[in-house]
Amino acid sequence: MRHILCVSGGKDSAALAIYMRDKVPGMEYVFCDTEKELPETYEYLARLEGILGKTIVTLKDGRGFDHWLEIFRGYLPSSRMRWCTRHLKLHPFERYVGDSAVTSYVGIRADEDREGYISTKPNIKALFPFKEDGLGYPDIVRILEESGIGMPQYRTWRSRSGCFFCFFQQKIEWVGLLEHHPHLFELASQYEKYDESSGRRFTWCDNESLEELSRPERVATIKTEHARRMERNLVAHITLAEILEDDSWERPCLVCTL
Template identity: 60%
Template sequence: MKKSDERRHVLSLSGGKDSAALAVYLHDKIPNLEYVFMDTGYELPETYDFLQRMRAMLGIEIKVLKPKRDFETWLELKGGYLPSPFKRWCTDVLKISPYELYIGNDKIFSYIGIRADEDREGYLSSKDNIIPRYPFIEDGLVYADIENLLESSGLGFPEYYKWRSRSGCFFCFFQQKIEWVNLHNEHPDLFKKAMEYEKVGKDQKRFTWSQEESLSELIERKEQIIESFKDKVPVKLNGPNGRKLVDILGGCTQRACIVCDL
């Protein structure tokens, strides 16, 4: 039976670089750390591959949490209204709710991978039994430290960072237009699936992932978007002197939901 002052220690993994680096950082510091992953069922294949790599490299168990209802069921209940930066209902029902259900009423420390060189708040639960902790901020770790943790551990970066700047569902509305083009190139089947969720018609309200245009309209401008991106980024991605897309787009002003992005 637990003592009244005993806490569980939980690290929620997004499949992204920061939470992965935090797993490396805390691995030998908190032996009883619980690792969880909220699986929406709509993650990139590279995300699942990276999580499996984490299991093998760090020798950890990762508890996979799934929502009671999938995205398509929720989309129907929402009347076809797609989530957006202004209405992020997907994060609540697919990520936060399964996490808080898993925690229950236990008193826990929830570890969050926000770096000391970032200016943003983490996921703050409305439940007072979930206490956030920010080890990177407390210890002054910045991006270069996160990169070193991942590379020196042998874990490295998730493969999707070669063409995408963040973790999350393949249809994440925070993707920039060049990332939608890259999704079309890397996973045409997932791009097509994302298109199927959109509603575009003359006599009804348009529900689209990308602002101002549908994905079918966006991909018609594919070459134009690629050329525009090249003008802004005069370096070769992933070349000897190049950068990952996460380095180039990761600092954009419109940040993704913290639960998905870390």
């Protein structure tokens, strides 16, 4: 039986890796790299390796996002068609596992009302140590702080790990990308297309392009709306990341964001 913990560069999987460090001899740590991750994600994973004292194996598709975008004829991934997760995250993980009997450790917390899996292969059994041990958000923060790694740096403006152009980002997070990594924002905008023959727009956001979103007046509006929302949630939510996490919007892919 192999024991594998897939880290994403997010807080929950990092905390789980630290939590399980001395509990399971021979634990394998892996990271499925889309090669479109935030710079902060790679930096956080490097620090996590130092704390674990063990290499995090990097898994890659070998062909990359641009190849699959061409295969899907320019159809950007979306919540309705998550081909990026399937081809750049799940498939590399399943190839690495092969036919071995594997226990996969997943960082869903006890205070989260959701189910989750990394793979549906019959030889992979998922375990949820945080759920089993009753650990919630405050415990994850404590584990990260006590280990010295703390929260990922991107948490000051973005709630989760994942590709810099992840379609699950909210408008305020796109603004964060624009302000913290303008070159990545520009790269993301270059993927957006307009099909003159059909009149269809292929954009990351449902109702506007990144060019439209980046206009100064639009950025100001997004920030104002966000500030009002922060005021409404001040009692229950302290940080941007906590507010975004608690949303009732559709949940992003576990293997990308935990």
